[in-house]
Amino acid sequence: MIDFVNYVINGALIGLLYALIAMGFVVIYRASKVFNFAQGELVVFGGFLVWWLVVSVGLPLWIGVPLAFAAAALFGLAIERIFFARLVGESVFAMVMVTIGLLILIRGVVLLVFGPQVRPFPIVFPLQPIIVGDILVPRSLLYGGLITIAVGFGLAWFFNRTRPGLKMTAVAEDHQVAMSLGISVRGSIAFAWVLGAMLSTLGAVIYLSGKSLNFLASDIGLAALPVALLAGLESVAGLLLAGVIVGVIQGLAVAYLDPVVGGAVGSVLPFLIMLGILFIRPTGMFGWKTIERV
């Protein structure tokens, strides 16, 4: 029984981590109508920025991490300037393919600049787990989960209640309509990428704290996809619930199904959930339903 509680709690915390990574997808989608396949690569890039500033250059954590966030923001801005400023109002296919091109491009650049070696990531959160009775919780995941919940509710408030947030919502609805209402579509897209890159760096810090880092860490971007879809691509707060659901299901599957079937069910189950969502209810739990007109 205590094992079961352990699996559920740890699954939920990992799910919250997925929710944080998925928040990058949703924020970029919510403010620019671009679905960013390169999310995992942004996480890796943010991770390498932190590694470079803290381990390679040797800055203390309290300078290095904020600097890494600033650099990630600049990187997001550069992506918007180079790629998406020219794509305002273009077809969905062009936008999706540019983010896929970006995925491969960033991976190549990371390999060229930082190399394929495995690097030690600085310890941002203390390594000792928190032990309550028989329940064992990793400290980085617990703090990360709390940060995720705070950021999630903050962003939900921003997008649903404030004037700039609602303007971005209009951009996500339709570029042309937003433009004719006098909203700066380019400004909104730039903000989306800056925020997306910074959230990815935050995700990297929580995910990788005290672990090792190389370019394969980008797989977490794919793992976060089912969470974004279950919540619906327009809902920030819904991600928290969806993250917990997917995380708990995955945690239980790894614990109870993998020994029966012989491995790998835990990693493929989220994608089966994703397929199920796509077939049954593509808008997810809290996504917008759109009516199409000719």
Added chain:
Amino acid sequence: MDPSGVFATRYERDQALVRTDRQRVALALFAVFLVCVPWLLGPRLVATASVMLITAVVVVGLQINTGHAGQVNLGQAAFMGVGAYTTGVMATHAGLPFWITIPAGGAAAAVFGFVFGLSAVRIKGFYLALTTIAAQLLFHFLVLNLPSRWLGGSNGLTLEPATFLGHRIADEASIYWLCLAFAAVMVFGAYGITRSRHGRAFVAVRDDDVASGMMGIDVVRTKATAFLIGAFYAGIGGGLWAYYVRFVAVDQFTLLNSIWFIAMIIVGGMGSVTGALIGVFAIKVVQETITSLGPSVVATFPFLSGDIVFATMNVFLGGIIAAFLLFEPRGLMHRWNILKRSYRLWPFPY
């Protein structure tokens, strides 16, 4: 546009692929050249040419699916893998000849693709891209986790060479001719499909699926057919691949390969079979150049690491997809058409 003096007086004439006598001669010469490639080029280049032909079959299918019918497909490599495995299993376990196993591979891939194409009924755009990515991951999971007696698991499958009228298709030239025969039939078929009623329905659905539904096109059926055809081409390509390398393993059919296929139709030009062929040729030439030049570059500049080839390849692939979408979304084919038009109009501007 046609050169001056060429007027179509009948619909068949207007739809003809070969429009002038010069084009007829050029096509015949090109066909003769393709048949003679094994005598003209060295074995390494012939092998490259075979890979190009196999890729051309797969990419032409993707062009019909994505370029004509507008259904984003990031799982073409998985569909190719289904074809390769079906061919491999039928050839090794049942000992059937290649002219049964390769079409059977195509049919199996078509069924697999059709199932995922059914999701296109409800969803489109990047949601569809996600479904096809899931197809890719599911394919890997199935191959690696099914009993290894069936598909060989992570060890892969090893094939015997195909035989045709007692002749073993094992040397580079015979494999090349096998690929050429299949590729010629498939490409010819693709031109037929795109000019037919179905091809016009694909284009209508791509341009606006709601409007085309109101005009009486069965949208669901058209989308599913597009996936069926695209995956069938991928399966045939996979079957040829199985006989070409005579070893089928799951890591030959990754998401990265699917992205390469998409890059080929973007570079060549969306919505044109000829464009797909040009894209395959252009990208394969650059790929081969990077792979063959990479080691010598690393040898000359020892401060570069050995992984530079993989990294450069990634930068090239990502860069070329983004660059073409930003600066020439209609691809090389559009450039070629502009060139042809100005050449035919010369010395007049229009």
